[in-house]
Amino acid sequence: MxxxxxxxxxxxxxxxxxxxxxxxxxxxxxxxxxxxxxxxxxxxxxxxxxxxxxxxxxxxxxxxxxxxxxxxxxxxxxxxxxxxxxxxxxxxxxxxxxxxxxxxxxxxxxxxxxxxxxxxxxxxxxxxxxxxxxxxxxxxxxxxxxxxxxxxxxxxxxxxxxxxxxxxLAEGEFTGRLAFHVDRVLAGARIVTHRVPGRSxxxxxxxxxxxxxxxxxxxxxxxxxxSSPDGMAVRDLCAVIEAATGRTAVIEELDDPVGDSDLSPFSYPKDFGMVVEHEFSPVGAWLPEVVRREISGR
The missing domain is CATH 3.40.50.720 (NAD(P)-binding Rossmann-like Domain)
Known part of the structure; x- marks a missing residue:
């Protein structure tokens, strides 16, 4: 060692x-x-x-x-x-x-x-x-x-x-980007994205x-x-939160959302991701449990 x-x-x-x-x-x-x-x-x-x-x-x-x-x-x-x-x-x-x-x-x-x-x-x-x-x-x-x-x-x-x-991503991550989405879905508050937001x-x-x-x-x-080999857009993340909470995400797509305080930190106007050569788990294999733990910490 x-x-x-x-x-x-x-x-x-x-x-x-x-x-x-x-x-x-x-x-x-x-x-x-x-x-x-x-x-x-x-x-x-x-x-x-x-x-x-x-x-x-x-x-x-x-x-x-x-x-x-x-x-x-x-x-x-x-x-x-x-x-x-x-x-x-x-x-x-x-x-x-x-x-x-x-x-x-x-x-x-x-x-x-x-x-x-x-x-x-x-x-x-x-x-x-x-x-x-x-x-x-x-x-x-x-x-x-x-x-x-x-x-x-x-x-x-x-x-x-x-x-x-x-x-x-993980529950309790210090940037608060996952919490941004969980909190808004739980509260029924708007989540702003670009028009047809890209995957990351x-x-x-x-x-x-x-x-x-x-x-x-x-x-x-x-x-x-x-990173995980598959990309994910804001709607994909919100769908996992919806499934875990039973709530409906209020997503508002705007042509020019820059500067809006409710703009998702994971919203991009087009795809913005990476091709991965090393083997990582797909997002679907770990994200639902991360979201459940984030919610249970409320």
Missing amino acids: GHICVIGGTRFFGRTLVKRLLGEGHKVTVLTRGRSGDDFGHTVSRLSADANDVDALSEAVAGHEFDAVVHQMCYSPVAALAAAKAFQGRIGRLVMTSTIEVYTTVPGVRPFAAAAELDPADHGYDVSLPWLDPDFSDAHYGEGKRQAESALTDAAQFPVAFARAGHV SFVHADEIAGYLAWLSGSSVTGPVNA
């Missing part, structure tokens, strides 16, 4: 990843800013640093060696370059948790894109942009991830894999955590798409 460092493993599927690695017999070190606690007890080692600060990160990992790093907090080329320098000579490989959002606004990418259609080596990066400003980074989330992939591809002198995760790609939190654990011990490099 290996020694795996997880950067940012204290919430959502990061916690699931840490527990998965521990269950597989790995030694795990969790590196965070130290601002929030965890429930891992004495089962993990802990380091504290801001992953965007190359000096602090280098100081934190000095004297440590890892078989792999799973980077959950690499949102920009600033963090990517910090990792490339701090971990040089200290790790066997790095797995960056990336996102489906890297495919937004990229010319020539198909509605359901293959990983090879977006080569990190071709994109480039700009560290002069205000990536540490939360307002800027939130508004440029997909671009930040694209540039992070490019920066690691350019600067890392160790093998790197990029797991481009679909929209991650989704993945269960447990499955993406398991895949990241597998990647940390594999020889895979470069970008890989990580």
Whole structure:
């Protein structure tokens, strides 16, 4: 078994990843800013640093060696370059948790894109942009991830894999995107979508955590798409909630819904998904239980 460092493993599927690695017999070190606690007890080692600060990160990992790093907090080329320098000579490989959002606004990418259609080596990066400003980074989330992939591809002198995760769903997920739909169906409140909203790609939190654990011990490099193989539109998600609640979703399709406070976070004007090469479970195999657990938590 290996020694795996997880950067940012204290919430959502990061916690699931840490527990998965521990269950597989790995030694795990969790590196965070130290601002929030965890429930891992004495089962993990802990380091504290801001992953965007190359000096602090280098100081934190000095004297440590890892078989792999799973980077959950690499949102920009600033963090990517910090990792490339701090971990040089200290790790066997790095797995960056990336996102489906890297495919937004990229010319020539198909509605359901293959990983090879977006080569990190071709994109480039700009560290002069205000990536540490939360307002800027939130508004440029997909671009930040694209540039992070490019920066690691350019600067890392160790093998790197990029797991481009679909929209991650589980009960109680911290973004509130599943709760957005459940709450509105239960309340009979409107859910706004684009006219004939497109399908997108989704993945269960447990499955993406398991895949990241597998990647940390594999020889895979470069970008890989990580999601269920079948796409899902907002109406499909609402149909599962309707079946679990016995309520009817109030869906309102608009030609130009941008800016509407009731716009579904999963509504797209056309298909926006990924072709997946790794074997993941279809959405229908896990979504109904996720929805039932989300409802039972009310």
